[in-house]
Amino acid sequence: MTDLVIKGTQYLIPGELNIVSPELASIVSPELARMAGHAINCSRTGTKCYDCAQYAELLNRVKHREASADHLNVISRNKHGISRKSISDSALKVLYRLSKSGHRACLVGGGVRDLLLDIQPKDFDVATDATPEQVRELFKNSRIIGRRFRLVHIRFGRDIIEVATFRGYDEDSAKNETDDHGRILRDNTFGEIEEDAIRRDFTANALYYDIHDYTVLDYVGGMQDIEDRQLRLIGDPAIRYPEDPVRMLRAVRFAAKLNFGIEESAAQGIFEFGHLLAVVPPARMFDEVIKLFHSGSAVRVFELLREYGLLKYLVPALDECLQDDPTESMLDFIDQALVNTDTRVNTGQPVSPGFIFAVLLWPVVHKQANSIQSDRQKMIGALMQVGETVMKRQVRHISIPRRFSQMARDIWSSQPRFHRTQGKQPLRLLENPVFRAAYDFMCIQSMVGLMPHKLCHWWTDFQVENADVERPERTRKPRPRRRRRNAS
Ligand code: ATP
Numbered sequence: 001m002t003d004l005v006i007k008g009t010q011y012l013i014p015g016e017l018n019i020v021s022p023e024l025a026s027i028v029s030p031e032l033a034r035m036a037g038h039a040i041n042c043s044r045t046g047t048k049c050y051d052c053a054q055y056a057e058l059l060n061r062v063k064h065r066e067a068s069a070d071h072l073n074v075i076s077r078n079k080h081g082i083s084r085k086s087i088s089d090s091a092l093k094v095l096y097r098l099s100k101s102g103h104r105a106c107l108v109g110g111g112v113r114d115l116l117l118d119i120q121p122k123d124f125d126v127a128t129d130a131t132p133e134q135v136r137e138l139f140k141n142s143r144i145i146g147r148r149f150r151l152v153h154i155r156f157g158r159d160i161i162e163v164a165t166f167r168g169y170d171e172d173s174a175k176n177e178t179d180d181h182g183r184i185l186r187d188n189t190f191g192e193i194e195e196d197a198i199r200r201d202f203t204a205n206a207l208y209y210d211i212h213d214y215t216v217l218d219y220v221g222g223m224q225d226i227e228d229r230q231l232r233l234i235g236d237p238a239i240r241y242p243e244d245p246v247r248m249l250r251a252v253r254f255a256a257k258l259n260f261g262i263e264e265s266a267a268q269g270i271f272e273f274g275h276l277l278a279v280v281p282p283a284r285m286f287d288e289v290i291k292l293f294h295s296g297s298a299v300r301v302f303e304l305l306r307e308y309g310l311l312k313y314l315v316p317a318l319d320e321c322l323q324d325d326p327t328e329s330m331l332d333f334i335d336q337a338l339v340n341t342d343t344r345v346n347t348g349q350p351v352s353p354g355f356i357f358a359v360l361l362w363p364v365v366h367k368q369a370n371s372i373q374s375d376r377q378k379m380i381g382a383l384m385q386v387g388e389t390v391m392k393r394q395v396r397h398i399s400i401p402r403r404f405s406q407m408a409r410d411i412w413s414s415q416p417r418f419h420r421t422q423g424k425q426p427l428r429l430l431e432n433p434v435f436r437a438a439y440d441f442m443c444i445q446s447m448v449g450l451m452p453h454k455l456c457h458w459w460t461d462f463q464v465e466n467a468d469v470e471r472p473e474r475t476r477k478p479r480p481r482r483r484r485r486n487a488s
Pocket residue numbers: 108109110111122123125199200201202205206244246247486487488
């Protein structure tokens with residue numbers, strides 16, 4: 001029996017005796033190979049340190065390498081439906097310039113996936129063997145971004161093309177750059193295209209459109225999964241989710257947006273590792289949650305978040321509140337609000353994170369405010385007080401920028417004001433910077449019976465009659481958001 005220090009538990013369990021499988025042993029190291037079939041004590045005080053997550057990653061990698069070399073599926077230009085006409089001029093410009101400078105350049109990720117599905121891609125991502133510095137040199141209009149994951153953003157007017165250098169795997173840096181949960185903190189080791197493919201999240205997201213000969217390169221069986229309309233995580237969920245728990249939210253987002261199923265082990269893994277979302281920095285959670293609810297498929301996203309037990313890690317207070325909502329009227333409210341959001345997104349109307357959080361936390365705020373105050377005249381104060389407490393708890397999980405949390409609180413506290421349709425009060429409410437969102441919110445409430453139906457009509461007419469009333473800008477213009485790249 002040998003003492004090894006093992007961190008993480010995929011194949012080996014710390015503090016217990018483990019039998020080393022010949023398969024694992026032969027791949028990991030000659031030293032471990034000699035122990036195949038033997039019990040090793042995975043204590044925390046051995047002489048040699050191995051990281052289990054790293055073992056497993058290696059195992060994965062080797063398995064996929066074999067698959068890559070033997071099963072690389074090259075789909076020629078006449079066998080796939082991607083036409084250059086559907087690729088943006090900016091993306092083509094980047095691809096061609098890289099290629100002409102002697103680099104390998106491919107479209108990758110959502111762009112390829114969506115084109116194969118006949119959906120107009122949201123954006124185009126490029127992968128190349130050029131380093132960020134080389135890319136930067138080729139494009140004046142570019143800048144290197146990210147620390148954890150260095151990328152180049154090339155700007156063409158409003159359009160940004162994100163260029164990533166093929167990622168590889170390096171044992172030494174992998175050891176140092178993950179946290180105790182196996183979460184990748186930094187990933188800047190460059191590698192070959194087939195290594196890059198297996199570092200991506202889902203097989204459907206790991207297809208490359210090679211500008212050199214217009215073929216699609218499939219190292220991981222993504223074409224078949226697209227055909228079967230399923231999301232399959234690349235590698236072992238017990239490694240890939242802890243590495244970056246946001247992948248679970250991405251699974252939900254893509255399943256909802258593409259109307260795909262989630263392959264069984266990837267789905268099971270969500271139940272098992274959902275709790276790791278707690279270690280994701282709240283700022284990143286904000287970005288991801290907004291992507292979920294502004295995807296144009298928020299209704300389905302919400303259903304899936306509940307189905308996979310993830311809602312409790314995003315908005316715990318709501319999850320608790322819905323557990324004891326026998327009438328389901330609040331669920332109807334959220335559904336209706338998300339139908340409204342989806343319609344706005346899909347018809348190009350503006351949407352705000354403030355509104356989404358106002359919706360998601362309303363069941364909680366409504367319930368608590370009603371439990372401390374039954375007098376409608378005093379409801380505004382109760383909503384303000386409860387709103388503040390509820391928001392304080394929420395921002396521990398998702399850091400909601402102040403302008404949005406304030407907007408949500410203003411929407412809540414203005415709800416009782418809609419009952420006041422006499423005298424000067426309606427005009428004052430109409431002038432409120434948050435009026436439009438608060439009015440939409442009130443009408444949604446009225447649709448599900450939480451507000452009198454006639455109020456929505458009254459306020460609709462009132463706005464028409466007072467169409468010339470000006471509302472001051474409620475906040476300064478938000479700075480344009482940078483696209484934040486995830487770990488992979
Ligand atoms: P969309 O842009 O439509 O939201 P996408 O698949 O293009 O979807 P992006 O966030 O733009 O998503 O990322 C581009 C590609 O980078 C993905 O398709 C995937 O291959 C890879 N990727 C992004 N995030 C991760 C992650 N957390 N883990 C592994 N790979 C990732």
